[in-house]
Amino acid sequence: MPTHAWMTDDHRAFADTVKRFLSEEFQPNRDTWKEAGMIPKDFWRKAGDLGILGATVPEEHGGLGLSYGFDVVTFLEQGRIGDSGWGFSVHNIATHYIAAYGTEQQRARWLPKLASGEMVAAIAMTEPGTGSDLQAVKTTAIANGNEYCLNGSKTFITNGASADLIVTVAKTDPKSRSKGVSLMVVE
Template structure:
């Protein structure tokens, strides 16, 4: 059974099925033919965002009066799943949508009016800048500061590994507004790159995979950002805002892991049905069937686990512990699945002209970003001790 003939999920409405069909057509037409070219180019085409905006595939929950699709947030998951099913990890739509969710949930009315229409249309691309050279998992330890100076903040510091870093127009920057305020030290500042003298992008980082996603260092040298760009308008709310959104981000990473696992399976099944050795097809060996049986079973377990996480999310929000579980388990399982799929391709699985080889390098980062596997287990572990979960990148 391929993903095309799977029954809709228990959480899917009729509306979502329509969104899924639109997203699938869009991804088949606009992503699949371009993946290899984007990998060479080091980024996706800028007009992909505009095209997606026209189809209503960005920021599902942005209300129609602000230029958005006006749908339930779960539509974002459906779209992300279709993107992953093409095997693409280059288009940074996931993180763009996360910034949109920050604005929807925590932005002031003026901030929503100012940025959401442009983010929905693809006119603006967003990035989320938390990680620093000396602080990734340990978010509380960031050094970037945003110190109030009249009607501005002065932003100083640097960020690293930022998705959409080369292309982003609106960057949500985690910075300390008061170094001595403990858990209230961090705030989120929305910086418009075109209006930020002193802001500089480093080079597009040379990663082992995900070559079509631009990932960069960012530098802030006394950048003046208007005070009204403080997310929510109140200082010291950054950690709370991050803790509120990270479970959703981790759930989306789980959704993506499912789509990529399906893609790996489909590619591999096609390959082993075609390739011959010892006078028969590779798929006719019992070992191949057993390996594919394991992969397929893991995919169905992942799907079931995701369904229950998604339903928890739709019934009041997924909690930190559950989000950590789906994040670590689905990404670790994805990496095992892709490794098995490479093995079934033999030497061709190691050649970049085969999509499975690219995927092998691409998926590795899933165990790291959005919070590492170790940090996810730490968060789950805390639920046994009665201590507060806290924010970790």
């Protein structure tokens, strides 16, 4: 792995761990998993055991509490082997949404499972006919007491086949344009 000015000895040691993990656990299975259309849950748990999934998750929620640079190390190692099939980046984005915007109860409920690989996260944003224009989504989330009725269609959901938790983009107030678009977490 190339050395970058921002990398410390800890980043390089983490990079060695990720590189070894991808070499031993991902590469030998890559074609089989691509054909199956999903990564098995035990692979996610192994990544969690090594701290790869929870590198930046706060320690109080089961992670290592490290800087975002450690996630970048994982992205760089994926790039080094030309991988775009393991949905680490999407899992990571969903985890960061929950860490940043979830309630304390939600963080306590989901972050430890996301960091350990017990849960796999996906993001459902793209829709037929709207692409990634989030203001144009047609999926709605209508309040019904303390619940929402979610209705719509999504496509291209990375990790969708193995996800336990899906961050879904929906309109909660269609008249408010971008301010009416929300992220709904679906277990």
